[in-house]
Amino acid sequence: MVHESATAHVTGEALYTDDLLARFPGLLHAWPVLSPHAHALLLHLNCAPALEEPGVVATLAAEDVPGEGNSGANRHDEPLFPDEVTFHSQPVAWVLADSLEAAKLGAARVEAGYKPLPHILSIADAIGAQSFHSGPHRIQRGNSTEAIDAAPHALSGELHIGGQEHFYLETQCAISRLDDSGGILVDSSTQHPSETQEVVARVLGIPRHLVTVQCLRMGGAFGGKEVQANPWAAIAALGTWKTQRPVRVRLPRWLDMALTGKRHPFFAKFRAGFEDDGRLRGIELQLYSDGGWSLDLSDPVLWRALFHCDNAYLIPALDATGWVCQTNKTSQTAFRGFGGPQGMIVIEDILDRIARRLGLAPHLVRERNFYREGDVTHYGQTVKDASRIARIWDELKISSDFDQRREAIAQYNRTHRHTKRGLAITPVKFGISFTATFFNQAGALVLVYRDGSVQVNHGGTEMGQGLHTKIRRIAAEALGVDPEAVRIMTTSTDKVPNTSATAASAGTDLNGAAVFDACRQIKERLRGVEQDLAAEGQLNLTFAQLTEAAYRRRVSLFAHGFYRTPDIHFDPKTATGKPFHYFAYGAAVAEVEIDGFTGQNRTLRVDILQDVGDSLAPVVDRGQVEGGFIQGLGWLTLEELIWDENGRLATGGASTYKLPSWPEMPPVFNVAFLSRAAEPDVIHGSKAIGEPPLMLAFAVREAIRDAIAAFGADSPSGGVVTLDSPATPERIFWALQRAAN
């Protein structure tokens, strides 16, 4: 089964929000007036000159907002028209014109005066100034200080962890227009149409029933359109409200990168105590995330980092504390993994340091610390199916020839002075569910027509992850029809209300179960009709015959479905509970080669074994594993966000911010799914797959550290490899100099 839109993708017929543009006569293009400062008071603003530009129709500023001019999702801390700008390029006004060119020329004529203020552009400066959005957030188990002090060995360290630009190929876009009865209709590239609807209604000061937000599909999202689609939809809607004309807001790449949030950069400080054999006794950990100018989703991102600072390992005593720093940068947001990666990278860093300190093989130290059946996490949740960690590990070590290759690589490294290879295996344990329990609900509306064709509406959005492909299979199987009979409709708030974001890898678990619930009801009604007809001697009816008969017997052919994840709870006050429905597991082996002259490196081979439960769509799931892995590889080795001293993003375009491209694909890339792994209590026995594979890429980072260590093998200092993230050629080069000296 291939992606349900595959044919439309390859022919170019698949439509995305901005492809609809030509359908709206009289459409206006919106362009922002950008602040040239990262932090400043806006002293005065005069939009009038823009109106003198031919083609300019209107301008938008604070006085044009009938409702509340703020798009902040939770804290309402994101003014659309700020008095005080708090990050570089923040829009202070917008210009609407018949053409994009006219809107840009108009925006250049808007007069704005600023009084620059001191800005904070790093986590270190934020800590120095005690500039925090929130914190401390804390999870504690046992007495970590005592445990570390009593341990035979201890080490401490720091790790700088870079952020990551989503670089969804389709940038942020919204097109709004009046609907036919006094409301407003917004096409938005959003992962969360209900929240986009809420923000539009808030800004316009109207009830939500007057606002419809729909999303046909997105050209990638990765978390970057979970809340950050909202302001652009709000501006478009505000423009329509003011001018009564369709309005398009589309951020070109450079503007998207300048204005929208990214994966949070983190800074970690830690102290660890451990046994002679590498087993952990206790860890103290402080995590500082760079939240940027507004809170956004930074709190749950930090919490997920705290939840995942154990990865797959039992930490008997742990004190993990986190702060969200407030800086004058883009507002960092959800990104595949949602803080999990930043928590997990630290424990992987620590375990490699422990192994090098003790002169043990890193994979031995890792496996000695695995969770076993019955173990409980630091937040009090029993690790369900913990034995799968070791099972995956053992199976992958065999299928990847891990032990033999370790030998071969050691031999290679003995005979090569200038290039060295490294090999590493790392595990992933990732909790599935929104940690805010109330988000774990979903709705669906299934419509069956008399001819047996089916429309499925659900609250989830398609961003390439294959949700619609899986939903179509679920609906087709539940109703007993061909997949071709099932049409997945544009996600729209007028079909299913009050939905959650398509996020947290839970899109299929939640929406699939809701769709199944609706189909089950219809199927039950049809079964009744079938039995009646059988009693009358009519047998072997087609689905279409059955639906026509049901209609004539006045049996309803549509149903809404609903699902809420059972038995999850979490108490933030005590930091304990069962926040996750289950855990997704996997492991990866990576082999890399480093050029000692430059620090440049190649990933030679990757082997992955992932627990996807009973896969609903193996092609889709393999795609998620491979794509997530490469995205993780990009975050860890290549992609670098650098802000200059004025707070401008210096790597703010595709020519300066480098994604993994064709050559980064490992020449050998083996992916397998764990067998005998059906997950009870989840639709179809499948497991979430969106986020977990990203963290499999730790194997690449750890293999790089392994290779760096090999360069230092002959030096007296040979040992702990310190390497901040991302491991760019330059960072690796300097790490090599440290290793050699």
Added chain:
Amino acid sequence: MDADCAQFRLSLNGTAVRIHGLPPQTTLLDFVRSQGLTGAKEGCAEGECGACAVLLISQSPGENRAVCRAVNSCLVPLPAVAGREVFTVEGLSENGTLAEVQNAMAAAGGSQCGYCTPGFVVSMFAEQHRCDPDHRDLHALGGNLCRCTGYRPIRDAFLSLGHTPEGRIQQRLLEPASPPQRLRYRANNAGFSTPLSLDEALRLAAETPDSRFVAGNTDLGVVTNLRDTRFPDLISLQAVPELKHFTETPDAVEIGAALTLTEIGERWQTAPPVFREWLPLFASLLIRNSATLGGNLATASPIGDSAPLLLALDAAVRIASLQGDRLIPLTEFFCGYRKTALNPGEILSSVRIPKPFPHTARFFKVAKRSLDDISTVAVCIAISGRGARIALGGVAATPLRVLEAEDFLSNGDIEGAQQALEHTLHPLSDHRGSAAYRLAMAKSLLAKFRAEHEGQI
């Protein structure tokens, strides 16, 4: 000479289209999308992602037939394709039957979000129509970015492709491409001209104050798209035959400045190995299909990758003007940061590389990403009977040779050469790398050259 006109024609998916009154900076991408052909997408607007790729029917060098080349339509000014034939992804399927590349991509799971997919399909289609499976370049898709798949299924789709299939584009390629057309297009107070001779180009420039020459537009297009710079008059050198020559004599090769990198690769069959190793590092195929050697030199970027190679090959450049032409060593061409020896109205017409080529030459590029990235440092080292040449990019305001280091290297003294680099070079720190790393790389690559030479790698 023709009077200015406000219209021209092109062929879009086999149908003639008349363009009238659109501003000259309108990109081919924006135009095809305005025609309802929304398969091509804007992913970056600077030629890095390939989501906007379309096919151009071009003349095959030295053959009486055409080739189809994939180009980034976001960097093609619409008047640059006046009179030419363009195919978009929508034009690849015929009568509802998908092209083989489209079926292969769909079956392999090569699309997830689908946004980059049309660009990949176009690049793949061009490569399938370029040659038979045994000669395909696996890196032909290197200019297309995908954020979803990790590329493996796209590679599988690519490797599954058979021989060039029959079809209307394949049939079209059996005939020569449409000949270039002279154009003097003017709309919205801006002009775009395509002269058909060197003399015409020089006269046009002399008559038109504030005019700029443009060839592949892979550099000016970025400035146009990202910084909204508007050029009042562009003079395209794409169709000037004197700039498209490739001549080889016993003494030298001379490469026309308006030949694209792809055309040079096809024409220069006797090129030294260092050229073949340099070509894929220079840029992606999507860029090489548009970008010219003359353009890369004339922009005088300190990190342009052609300069280190050509400096190490001891190249000279020919500069044409209405008064005649002059040949100057490339070392004298770069006068300062983005400044060249070109006087107003002059055209860089060709690059001359003397023979014999160095017996040993290596081009090293250090960048964050192995391909399709801008150099942090680029070094080309060449050894010939007359000694060593070391040319570097990314370490100063201009690409340069370090003669003192060359003297040491000629005597086999690597450490001396490294010290000479150390006190000659004063690189800057930026987002691509620190000054210390750049200097370390310049020195380290000398050591790598020696290690390779001594067979240690």
